[in-house]
Amino acid sequence: MIFQRGDLMRKSWIVWLCVGALFVTLVVLNLFAPRHKLMEPKVRARHILIRGDFTKGEDDPALQKIQEIKRRIDNGEGFSKLAREFSEDETTARIGGDLGYFGPREMDAAFEEVAFTLKEGQVSDVVRTGHGYHLILVVDRIDPETP
16 A cells, blocks of 8 residues: 555645646746837947057057948948948858847947947947957847837
């Protein structure tokens, strides 16, 4: 007499209760966790990165190079074309500098600060981060607070 009939039914009921609680937890997480991520603003941006030697100041050839790229963009050349040609970010250069969508706290603070203040279609002035000098083009914005 290892188990009595009542013990087996009680244990089976507890197992089904745990399975049900797990199911409800998974449903709640799937319903509400993605919405939380959508509540933050997101920006889709492209960038051109030129790595530099910050100790040279205004004489840094990288700074002069990115300033020349900025002049070319201001004169009507395509951002994506110039990113493919000049960007030193091996990951994004071949796709026109496209970083995709990102939210707060996903990029370098100086980069984010500029990216989140730009309007769609606007190109930044030169931005200096720990990675080098950047030009940023905001392609799209998602702002959940705007209807």
